[in-house]
Amino acid sequence: MIIDPKVTRLIIFNGGGGIVEREIKLGLNQGTNEFQIQNIPASFDPNSADIKLEYLNSDDQEFITLQQTIVSLPDRANTQQLIDREKSAAKNIITYSIDFTREMREQISTMCEASSYRTYSDTNGKFDFIINAKKEGEVIIKITYFIADLRMKWQTTLQVNLTDDNEAEIEGFIVVDNHTGFSYNNVDLGFAIFELPAPSSDQVQSESASTLPMEQQAVNDLNFQKRTQRMKNLML
Amino acid sequence: MNWFKAKCKLTHDRKVSLQYDENTVTSNKLNWEVAIKYVLVKEGEPKEIPPKSPMTFYKAGLPFLFLSTSGTIGNKIISEELIDDDILVDDDIIEIKEGKPEITFEDARDPKEHIEVRTRFDRITRRITIENKLDNEINLVLEFKQTKDVTFIKSDPEPSKIEQPDYKYDLKIPSEEKSRVSFEFQAKIVSRTTKIKPAFIKDSKT
Numbered sequence: 214m215i216i217d218p219k220v221t222r223l224i225i226f227n228g229g230g231g232i233v234e235r236e237i238k239l240g241l242n243q244g245t246n247e248f249q250i251q252n253i254p255a256s257f258d259p260n261s262a263d264i265k266l267e268y269l270n271s272d273d274q275e276f277i278t279l280q281q282t283i284v285s286l287p288d289r290a291n292t293q294q295l296i297d298r299e300k301s302a303a304k305n306i307i308t309y310s311i312d313f314t315r316e317m318r319e320q321i322s323t324m325c326e327a328s329s330y331r332t333y334s335d336t337n338g339k340f341d342f343i344i345n346a347k348k349e350g351e352v353i354i355k356i357t358y359f360i361a362d363l364r365m366k367w368q369t370t371l372q373v374n375l376t377d378d379n380e381a382e383i384e385g386f387i388v389v390d391n392h393t394g395f396s397y398n399n400v401d402l403g404f405a406i407f408e409l410p411a412p413s414s415d416q417v418q419s420e421s422a423s424t425l426p427m428e429q430q431a432v433n434d435l436n437f438q439k440r441t442q443r444m445k446n447l448m449l
Numbered sequence: 450m451n452w453f454k455a456k457c458k459l460t461h462d463r464k465v466s467l468q469y470d471e472n473t474v475t476s477n478k479l480n481w482e483v484a485i486k487y488v489l490v491k492e493g494e495p496k497e498i499p500p501k502s503p504m505t506f507y508k509a510g511l512p513f514l515f516l517s518t519s520g521t522i523g524n525k526i527i528s529e530e531l532i533d534d535d536i537l538v539d540d541d542i543i544e545i546k547e548g549k550p551e552i553t554f555e556d557a558r559d560p561k562e563h564i565e566v567r568t569r570f571d572r573i574t575r576r577i578t579i580e581n582k583l584d585n586e587i588n589l590v591l592e593f594k595q596t597k598d599v600t601f602i603k604s605d606p607e608p609s610k611i612e613q614p615d616y617k618y619d620l621k622i623p624s625e626e627k628s629r630v631s632f633e634f635q636a637k638i639v640s641r642t643t644k645i646k647p648a649f650i651k652d653s654k655t
Contacts, residue, residue, distance in 0.1 A: 373459075375506060379460065380456070380457075381506075382454070387450050
Protein backbone atom coordinates (compact mmCIF):
# COMPACT_ATOMS: atom_id res chain seq x y z
CA MET A 214 0.00 0.00 0.00
CA ILE A 215 1.26 3.47 -0.85
CA ILE A 216 1.19 5.84 2.11
CA ASP A 217 2.14 9.50 2.54
CA PRO A 218 2.86 10.13 6.23
CA LYS A 219 2.53 13.76 7.29
CA VAL A 220 5.76 15.61 8.03
CA THR A 221 5.35 16.54 11.69
CA ARG A 222 8.77 17.97 12.44
CA LEU A 223 11.61 19.34 10.38
CA ILE A 224 14.97 20.28 11.89
CA ILE A 225 17.04 22.31 9.45
CA PHE A 226 20.84 22.56 9.66
CA ASN A 227 22.57 25.88 9.08
CA GLY A 228 25.10 24.08 6.87
CA GLY A 229 22.33 22.61 4.69
CA GLY A 230 20.10 19.55 4.99
CA GLY A 231 18.13 18.42 8.00
CA ILE A 232 16.16 15.77 9.84
CA VAL A 233 12.59 14.91 8.81
CA GLU A 234 10.11 13.30 11.16
CA ARG A 235 6.91 11.90 9.68
CA GLU A 236 3.93 10.19 11.29
CA ILE A 237 0.88 8.20 10.19
CA LYS A 238 -1.77 6.01 11.80
CA LEU A 239 -2.17 2.74 9.93
CA GLY A 240 -4.78 0.01 10.03
CA LEU A 241 -3.30 -3.49 9.74
CA ASN A 242 -4.72 -6.71 8.43
CA GLN A 243 -3.78 -10.05 9.86
CA GLY A 244 -0.63 -11.32 8.14
CA THR A 245 2.04 -9.40 6.21
CA ASN A 246 1.38 -5.70 5.52
CA GLU A 247 3.61 -4.03 2.93
CA PHE A 248 3.85 -0.24 2.74
CA GLN A 249 5.58 2.14 0.38
CA ILE A 250 6.25 5.69 1.58
CA GLN A 251 5.67 8.46 -0.93
CA ASN A 252 7.59 11.73 -1.29
CA ILE A 253 10.92 10.52 -0.05
CA PRO A 254 13.58 12.70 -1.68
CA ALA A 255 16.59 11.02 -3.28
CA SER A 256 18.72 13.23 -1.01
CA PHE A 257 17.66 11.17 2.01
CA ASP A 258 20.30 9.15 3.79
CA PRO A 259 19.28 5.45 3.72
CA ASN A 260 21.60 4.70 6.65
CA SER A 261 19.74 7.12 8.89
CA ALA A 262 16.25 5.87 7.97
CA ASP A 263 14.44 4.74 11.09
CA ILE A 264 10.92 3.48 11.80
CA LYS A 265 9.32 3.29 15.23
CA LEU A 266 5.97 1.71 16.02
CA GLU A 267 3.79 3.37 18.63
CA TYR A 268 1.13 0.97 19.85
CA LEU A 269 -2.34 2.30 20.53
CA ASN A 270 -3.04 -0.74 22.64
CA SER A 271 -0.15 -1.96 24.78
CA ASP A 272 -1.15 -5.61 24.24
CA ASP A 273 -0.47 -5.21 20.49
CA GLN A 274 3.27 -5.18 21.17
CA GLU A 275 3.32 -8.98 21.10
CA PHE A 276 1.21 -9.28 17.95
CA ILE A 277 2.42 -6.43 15.73
CA THR A 278 6.09 -6.25 14.78
CA LEU A 279 8.20 -4.49 12.18
CA GLN A 280 9.62 -7.20 9.94
CA GLN A 281 11.77 -5.34 7.45
CA THR A 282 12.60 -1.94 5.98
CA ILE A 283 13.79 -1.60 2.38
CA VAL A 284 15.62 1.59 1.43
CA SER A 285 17.32 2.47 -1.82
CA LEU A 286 18.25 5.44 -3.98
CA PRO A 287 17.76 5.78 -7.74
CA ASP A 288 20.78 5.28 -9.96
CA ARG A 289 22.59 8.61 -10.18
CA ALA A 290 23.82 8.31 -13.78
CA ASN A 291 20.45 7.25 -15.24
CA THR A 292 18.54 9.87 -13.28
CA GLN A 293 20.94 12.57 -14.42
CA GLN A 294 20.43 11.52 -18.04
CA LEU A 295 16.67 11.86 -17.65
CA ILE A 296 17.02 15.28 -16.03
CA ASP A 297 19.35 16.42 -18.81
CA ARG A 298 16.78 15.29 -21.40
CA GLU A 299 14.06 17.22 -19.59
CA LYS A 300 16.22 20.35 -19.55
CA SER A 301 17.07 20.01 -23.19
CA ALA A 302 13.36 19.51 -24.05
CA ALA A 303 12.48 22.64 -22.06
CA LYS A 304 15.10 24.60 -23.99
CA ASN A 305 13.70 23.36 -27.29
CA ILE A 306 10.17 24.32 -26.29
CA ILE A 307 11.29 27.90 -25.67
CA THR A 308 13.40 28.03 -28.84
CA TYR A 309 10.87 26.53 -31.26
CA SER A 310 7.52 27.67 -29.78
CA ILE A 311 5.44 29.29 -32.50
CA ASP A 312 2.47 30.26 -30.39
CA PHE A 313 3.99 32.14 -27.49
CA THR A 314 1.10 34.35 -26.46
CA ARG A 315 0.60 35.75 -23.01
CA GLU A 316 -1.14 32.76 -21.36
CA MET A 317 1.05 30.19 -23.07
CA ARG A 318 4.12 32.18 -22.22
CA GLU A 319 3.41 31.98 -18.48
CA GLN A 320 2.70 28.26 -18.62
CA ILE A 321 5.79 27.51 -20.68
CA SER A 322 8.11 29.58 -18.52
CA THR A 323 6.77 27.96 -15.30
CA MET A 324 7.31 24.50 -16.74
CA CYS A 325 10.76 25.27 -18.11
CA GLU A 326 11.89 27.04 -14.98
CA ALA A 327 10.88 24.05 -12.85
CA SER A 328 12.87 21.71 -15.06
CA SER A 329 15.95 23.96 -15.04
CA TYR A 330 16.15 23.80 -11.23
CA ARG A 331 15.56 20.06 -11.11
CA THR A 332 18.42 17.96 -9.74
CA TYR A 333 18.98 14.38 -8.66
CA SER A 334 17.88 15.29 -5.10
CA ASP A 335 14.41 16.25 -6.40
CA THR A 336 13.70 12.72 -7.63
CA ASN A 337 12.22 10.09 -5.35
CA GLY A 338 14.05 7.56 -3.23
CA LYS A 339 12.58 4.27 -2.07
CA PHE A 340 11.55 3.63 1.53
CA ASP A 341 9.34 0.55 1.99
CA PHE A 342 8.60 -1.43 5.11
CA ILE A 343 6.79 -4.61 6.08
CA ILE A 344 4.81 -5.10 9.27
CA ASN A 345 3.75 -8.50 10.54
CA ALA A 346 0.47 -8.60 12.37
CA LYS A 347 -0.85 -11.70 14.09
CA LYS A 348 -4.23 -9.99 14.41
CA GLU A 349 -5.98 -6.94 12.97
CA GLY A 350 -5.14 -3.66 14.64
CA GLU A 351 -3.95 -0.07 14.42
CA VAL A 352 -0.54 1.39 14.99
CA ILE A 353 1.14 4.80 14.70
CA ILE A 354 4.28 4.78 12.57
CA LYS A 355 7.00 7.34 13.22
CA ILE A 356 9.60 7.72 10.49
CA THR A 357 12.84 9.67 10.79
CA TYR A 358 15.53 10.30 8.19
CA PHE A 359 18.30 12.76 7.36
CA ILE A 360 18.21 14.71 4.13
CA ALA A 361 21.53 15.77 2.68
CA ASP A 362 20.35 18.57 0.43
CA LEU A 363 22.40 21.74 0.74
CA ARG A 364 19.67 23.75 -0.95
CA MET A 365 17.68 23.70 2.27
CA LYS A 366 19.34 25.69 5.05
CA TRP A 367 18.96 28.57 7.47
CA GLN A 368 21.08 31.49 8.47
CA THR A 369 20.98 34.27 11.01
CA THR A 370 21.25 37.97 10.33
CA LEU A 371 21.91 40.38 13.15
CA GLN A 372 21.05 44.07 13.31
CA VAL A 373 22.87 46.10 15.92
CA ASN A 374 21.45 49.55 16.60
CA LEU A 375 23.96 51.66 18.48
CA THR A 376 22.27 53.80 21.09
CA ASP A 377 25.45 54.93 22.78
CA ASP A 378 29.20 54.31 22.31
CA ASN A 379 29.00 51.31 24.62
CA GLU A 380 25.34 50.35 24.47
CA ALA A 381 23.27 48.84 21.68
CA GLU A 382 20.14 46.94 20.87
CA ILE A 383 20.54 43.71 18.98
CA GLU A 384 17.89 42.03 16.86
CA GLY A 385 18.31 38.50 15.50
CA PHE A 386 16.45 37.15 12.49
CA ILE A 387 16.34 33.65 11.05
CA VAL A 388 16.19 33.31 7.28
CA VAL A 389 15.15 29.90 5.94
CA ASP A 390 15.95 28.86 2.37
CA ASN A 391 14.25 25.92 0.72
CA HIS A 392 15.23 25.55 -2.93
CA THR A 393 14.46 21.84 -3.00
CA GLY A 394 11.58 20.34 -4.93
CA PHE A 395 9.80 19.34 -1.69
CA SER A 396 7.50 21.57 0.34
CA TYR A 397 6.95 21.26 4.07
CA ASN A 398 3.69 22.87 5.19
CA ASN A 399 2.39 23.19 8.74
CA VAL A 400 5.34 21.46 10.34
CA ASP A 401 6.99 21.94 13.70
CA LEU A 402 10.18 23.69 12.59
CA GLY A 403 13.48 23.34 14.45
CA PHE A 404 16.91 24.77 13.78
CA ALA A 405 20.28 23.25 14.54
CA ILE A 406 23.87 24.31 14.05
CA PHE A 407 25.37 21.43 12.14
CA GLU A 408 27.25 20.74 8.94
CA LEU A 409 26.78 17.45 7.16
CA PRO A 410 30.02 15.48 6.94
CA ALA A 411 32.08 16.11 3.81
CA PRO A 412 32.83 13.16 1.49
CA SER A 413 35.05 10.62 3.24
CA SER A 414 38.80 10.93 2.85
CA ASP A 415 39.01 7.55 1.08
CA GLN A 416 36.59 8.74 -1.57
CA VAL A 417 38.37 12.04 -2.14
CA GLN A 418 41.76 10.36 -2.01
CA SER A 419 40.87 7.83 -4.67
CA GLU A 420 39.66 10.63 -6.93
CA SER A 421 42.78 12.71 -6.48
CA ALA A 422 45.35 9.93 -6.12
CA SER A 423 46.10 9.72 -9.79
CA THR A 424 46.76 13.44 -10.25
CA LEU A 425 48.63 14.50 -7.11
CA PRO A 426 52.29 13.80 -6.31
CA MET A 427 52.95 11.56 -3.32
CA GLU A 428 54.18 14.41 -1.06
CA GLN A 429 51.04 16.41 -1.72
CA GLN A 430 48.89 13.38 -0.94
CA ALA A 431 50.68 12.97 2.40
CA VAL A 432 49.90 16.61 3.29
CA ASN A 433 46.29 16.14 2.22
CA ASP A 434 46.02 13.06 4.43
CA LEU A 435 46.81 15.24 7.45
CA ASN A 436 44.14 17.75 6.47
CA PHE A 437 41.53 15.02 6.16
CA GLN A 438 41.70 14.13 9.82
CA LYS A 439 38.19 14.51 11.17
CA ARG A 440 37.26 17.18 13.68
CA THR A 441 34.60 16.88 16.34
CA GLN A 442 31.28 18.41 15.46
CA ARG A 443 28.46 18.48 17.98
CA MET A 444 24.97 19.42 16.87
CA LYS A 445 23.52 22.38 18.77
CA ASN A 446 19.76 22.75 18.83
CA LEU A 447 18.44 26.28 18.96
CA MET A 448 15.90 27.09 21.62
CA LEU A 449 13.56 29.59 20.04
CA MET B 450 11.36 35.35 11.10
CA ASN B 451 12.09 37.31 14.29
CA TRP B 452 14.29 35.38 16.65
CA PHE B 453 15.21 37.71 19.51
CA LYS B 454 15.60 41.35 20.49
CA ALA B 455 17.72 42.38 23.44
CA LYS B 456 19.81 45.17 24.88
CA CYS B 457 23.54 44.62 24.91
CA LYS B 458 26.82 46.18 25.95
CA LEU B 459 29.33 46.84 23.20
CA THR B 460 33.07 46.65 23.72
CA HIS B 461 35.90 46.96 21.21
CA ASP B 462 38.85 44.58 21.53
CA ARG B 463 41.82 46.18 19.79
CA LYS B 464 45.09 44.34 19.60
CA VAL B 465 48.40 44.75 17.83
CA SER B 466 50.81 41.80 17.88
CA LEU B 467 54.54 42.25 17.35
CA GLN B 468 56.92 39.45 16.54
CA TYR B 469 60.38 39.63 14.99
CA ASP B 470 62.87 37.28 13.46
CA GLU B 471 66.59 37.90 12.98
CA ASN B 472 65.97 39.71 9.67
CA THR B 473 62.96 41.88 10.53
CA VAL B 474 64.34 43.04 13.87
CA THR B 475 66.98 45.10 12.08
CA SER B 476 64.59 46.66 9.53
CA ASN B 477 64.60 50.44 9.44
CA LYS B 478 60.83 50.72 9.42
CA LEU B 479 57.97 48.30 9.90
CA ASN B 480 54.22 48.80 9.90
CA TRP B 481 51.87 46.72 11.99
CA GLU B 482 48.13 46.40 11.69
CA VAL B 483 45.68 46.79 14.54
CA ALA B 484 43.07 44.03 14.75
CA ILE B 485 39.66 44.94 16.10
CA LYS B 486 36.85 42.69 17.31
CA TYR B 487 33.41 43.88 18.40
CA VAL B 488 32.09 42.06 21.44
CA LEU B 489 28.39 42.30 22.28
CA VAL B 490 27.33 41.09 25.72
CA LYS B 491 23.64 40.38 25.42
CA GLU B 492 21.08 40.59 28.22
CA GLY B 493 18.76 37.63 28.81
CA GLU B 494 19.30 33.99 27.94
CA PRO B 495 22.21 33.01 25.64
CA LYS B 496 21.58 32.38 21.94
CA GLU B 497 23.73 30.13 19.80
CA ILE B 498 24.53 32.10 16.69
CA PRO B 499 26.34 30.24 13.91
CA PRO B 500 29.76 31.54 12.89
CA LYS B 501 29.91 33.73 9.76
CA SER B 502 26.39 35.10 10.29
CA PRO B 503 26.11 38.56 8.74
CA MET B 504 25.90 41.44 11.20
CA THR B 505 25.11 45.08 10.38
CA PHE B 506 25.76 48.00 12.71
CA TYR B 507 23.37 50.95 12.50
CA LYS B 508 24.04 54.41 13.88
CA ALA B 509 21.26 57.01 13.83
CA GLY B 510 19.20 54.68 11.64
CA LEU B 511 21.89 54.35 8.98
CA PRO B 512 24.07 51.31 8.37
CA PHE B 513 27.76 52.09 8.91
CA LEU B 514 29.52 48.75 9.37
CA PHE B 515 29.01 45.35 7.71
CA LEU B 516 30.75 42.35 9.25
CA SER B 517 30.05 38.81 10.38
CA THR B 518 30.18 36.83 13.60
CA SER B 519 33.05 34.55 14.51
CA GLY B 520 31.23 32.75 17.30
CA THR B 521 29.39 32.99 20.60
CA ILE B 522 30.52 32.20 24.12
CA GLY B 523 27.56 32.22 26.51
CA ASN B 524 26.02 35.67 26.22
CA LYS B 525 28.98 37.08 24.29
CA ILE B 526 28.59 37.54 20.55
CA ILE B 527 32.02 38.06 19.02
CA SER B 528 32.55 39.55 15.59
CA GLU B 529 35.18 38.48 13.09
CA GLU B 530 38.55 40.20 13.32
CA LEU B 531 38.95 43.29 11.16
CA ILE B 532 41.88 45.59 10.51
CA ASP B 533 41.35 49.00 12.07
CA ASP B 534 42.60 51.47 9.48
CA ASP B 535 42.14 54.44 11.82
CA ILE B 536 44.92 53.33 14.13
CA LEU B 537 48.42 53.60 12.66
CA VAL B 538 51.35 51.70 14.11
CA ASP B 539 54.88 52.67 13.04
CA ASP B 540 57.86 50.69 14.20
CA ASP B 541 61.25 52.42 13.77
CA ILE B 542 64.74 51.36 14.60
CA ILE B 543 66.62 53.58 17.05
CA GLU B 544 69.92 51.85 17.66
CA ILE B 545 71.84 48.64 16.95
CA LYS B 546 74.80 47.72 19.17
CA GLU B 547 76.58 44.87 17.44
CA GLY B 548 77.99 42.17 19.73
CA LYS B 549 81.36 40.43 19.35
CA PRO B 550 81.03 37.49 16.96
CA GLU B 551 81.89 34.04 18.21
CA ILE B 552 83.32 31.83 15.47
CA THR B 553 82.72 28.08 15.37
CA PHE B 554 83.03 25.53 12.55
CA GLU B 555 80.71 22.86 11.23
CA ASP B 556 81.41 20.04 8.77
CA ALA B 557 80.56 20.71 5.15
CA ARG B 558 79.54 18.12 2.55
CA ASP B 559 82.98 18.29 0.90
CA PRO B 560 85.69 17.02 3.30
CA LYS B 561 88.05 19.77 2.04
CA GLU B 562 85.60 22.45 3.17
CA HIS B 563 84.04 23.56 6.44
CA ILE B 564 81.29 25.97 7.41
CA GLU B 565 82.31 29.02 9.39
CA VAL B 566 79.49 29.94 11.77
CA ARG B 567 79.59 33.49 13.15
CA THR B 568 77.19 34.03 16.03
CA ARG B 569 76.75 37.40 17.67
CA PHE B 570 74.23 38.87 20.06
CA ASP B 571 73.15 42.37 19.02
CA ARG B 572 71.29 44.83 21.25
CA ILE B 573 68.56 46.51 19.27
CA THR B 574 66.38 49.44 20.32
CA ARG B 575 63.11 50.03 18.49
CA ARG B 576 60.29 52.48 19.05
CA ILE B 577 56.62 51.78 18.38
CA THR B 578 54.41 54.79 17.73
CA ILE B 579 50.63 54.28 17.78
CA GLU B 580 48.46 57.06 16.42
CA ASN B 581 44.74 57.23 17.13
CA LYS B 582 42.97 58.99 14.26
CA LEU B 583 39.50 58.41 15.70
CA ASP B 584 37.44 61.08 17.41
CA ASN B 585 37.26 59.12 20.66
CA GLU B 586 39.70 57.64 23.15
CA ILE B 587 40.60 53.99 22.59
CA ASN B 588 41.97 51.12 24.62
CA LEU B 589 44.48 48.93 22.86
CA VAL B 590 46.53 45.89 23.84
CA LEU B 591 50.03 45.80 22.42
CA GLU B 592 51.48 42.31 22.57
CA PHE B 593 55.11 41.40 21.94
CA LYS B 594 55.86 37.71 21.45
CA GLN B 595 59.42 36.67 22.17
CA THR B 596 61.00 34.21 19.73
CA LYS B 597 64.11 32.03 19.82
CA ASP B 598 66.06 34.66 17.87
CA VAL B 599 64.75 37.86 19.44
CA THR B 600 64.43 38.11 23.21
CA PHE B 601 63.09 40.87 25.40
CA ILE B 602 65.46 42.90 27.59
CA LYS B 603 63.47 45.94 28.70
CA SER B 604 60.86 48.43 27.60
CA ASP B 605 59.57 51.87 28.41
CA PRO B 606 56.85 51.77 29.76
CA GLU B 607 57.14 48.45 31.59
CA PRO B 608 54.76 45.69 30.41
CA SER B 609 51.37 45.58 32.14
CA LYS B 610 51.43 41.80 32.15
CA ILE B 611 54.12 39.21 31.43
CA GLU B 612 53.11 35.70 30.42
CA GLN B 613 56.24 34.25 28.89
CA PRO B 614 56.79 34.46 25.95
CA ASP B 615 54.16 37.25 25.73
CA TYR B 616 54.66 40.79 27.01
CA LYS B 617 51.41 42.78 27.11
CA TYR B 618 50.85 46.53 27.33
CA ASP B 619 47.43 48.01 28.08
CA LEU B 620 47.43 51.36 26.35
CA LYS B 621 44.89 54.16 26.47
CA ILE B 622 45.23 56.59 23.58
CA PRO B 623 43.18 59.82 23.46
CA SER B 624 41.67 61.02 20.20
CA GLU B 625 44.15 62.26 17.59
CA GLU B 626 47.11 61.58 19.87
CA LYS B 627 50.11 59.30 19.76
CA SER B 628 51.42 56.80 22.24
CA ARG B 629 54.98 55.41 22.22
CA VAL B 630 56.60 52.24 23.51
CA SER B 631 60.38 51.71 23.32
CA PHE B 632 61.81 48.21 23.31
CA GLU B 633 65.29 46.88 23.82
CA PHE B 634 65.84 43.43 22.39
CA GLN B 635 68.67 40.96 22.16
CA ALA B 636 68.85 39.40 18.73
CA LYS B 637 70.87 36.32 17.88
CA ILE B 638 72.40 36.90 14.46
CA VAL B 639 73.97 33.86 12.84
CA SER B 640 75.80 33.83 9.51
CA ARG B 641 77.18 30.73 7.81
CA THR B 642 79.92 30.73 5.16
CA THR B 643 81.37 27.65 3.47
CA LYS B 644 85.15 27.92 3.20
CA ILE B 645 88.04 25.71 2.06
CA LYS B 646 89.94 24.33 5.04
CA PRO B 647 93.34 26.12 5.43
CA ALA B 648 95.19 22.81 4.98
CA PHE B 649 93.82 22.56 1.45
CA ILE B 650 94.52 26.10 0.33
CA LYS B 651 97.29 26.00 -2.27
CA ASP B 652 100.12 28.39 -1.67
CA SER B 653 100.21 30.71 -4.70
CA LYS B 654 104.05 30.97 -4.52
CA THR B 655 104.58 27.20 -5.01
